[in-house]
Amino acid sequence: MIVLTSASPPPPVARAPLPPPLPAARGTVRAQVRAAVWHGRFVLAAACLGLAAACAVRALSPPPPATTPVVVLAHDVPAGTALTAHDLVLVDVPVGTAPGGAFRAPDDALGQVPAVDLPARLPLTPSVLADAQLAGPDGTVVVAVRLDDPAVAALLAPGLHLDLVAARLEGGPGETVARRALVRSAPGVAPEGGGLLGAPAVDVAAPVLVAVTPQEAVRIAEASVSSRLVAVVVR
Incomplete structure (x- = not known):
């Protein structure tokens, strides 16, 4: 007699472990740049057109006048x-x-x-x-003064300030008729006659032009009739 028995299950088969998933592939740098340019192609085209228009306007504009x-x-x-x-x-x-x-x-x-x-x-x-040689600062007038010593007059340069003192011919105390009179440049005047070896005579030196106030101009005119005028250089 044959007795049938259930067959025992086969032993489990060992499986090899699955490999880890592959990392996501990234494009190269060149591919990324090309993709960015493609997406911004309209903006880039507009910028190029604007630059071209600016260059054309500059090239066609006339140069500024001298x-x-x-x-x-x-x-x-x-x-x-x-x-x-x-x-x-x-x-x-x-x-x-x-x-x-x-x-x-x-x-x-x-x-x-x-x-x-x-x-x-x-x-x-x-x-x-x-x-401008015959003009003075605001509020002044220019007068010609013939000093007692012509040699001193020849040494006075434009821009100096003078006190003009009137000394009476008969003696007595002097009087200051102008303070800080401004010496002005005088037009060239050829002296009459001449001194030794053709040098200009000292006693015919040109008068000195000074800028003074109108009141001082009156006092100078009055003093020049009866007094000798002496110049004192001041600061």
Whole structure:
């Protein structure tokens, strides 16, 4: 007799472990740049067009006109007023519009005196100015003084300040007729006659031009009739 029995299950089969998952593949740097350019292609195209338009406008624009510096008045200046640095401004104007003979530097016009009332922004030329040698500061007048010692007069340079003292011919105390009179430059005057070897005679020296107040000018005129005028250089 044959007895059947259930077969025993086969032993389990050992499985090899699964490999770890592969890391996500990343594109190369070049591929990333190309992708970024592709996504921003419209912005890049607009920037290139703007740059091209700016270059075209600059290339087609005419060059700026050539200019030259000209001295103009900063404000209205009345006639007879000596010009100072506060009155003058240096501006650049097109070459074709600059008047002939216009001053190119403020120093060229300092001390000059307008012959007529001048408006602001007017370019300055010698034709609108008077002879500044015979003008003094505001509030003064220029008078000619013949000093008692012509040799002293020849030593006085423009810009010095003098006290003018009147000494009476008959003697007695002197009187100061002007204080801090400003010596002005005088036009060249040829002396009459001559001294030794053609040198100018000392006693025919030209008078000294000084800027004084109107009241001092009257006192100088009165003193010159009956007194000798002596100059004292002061600071």
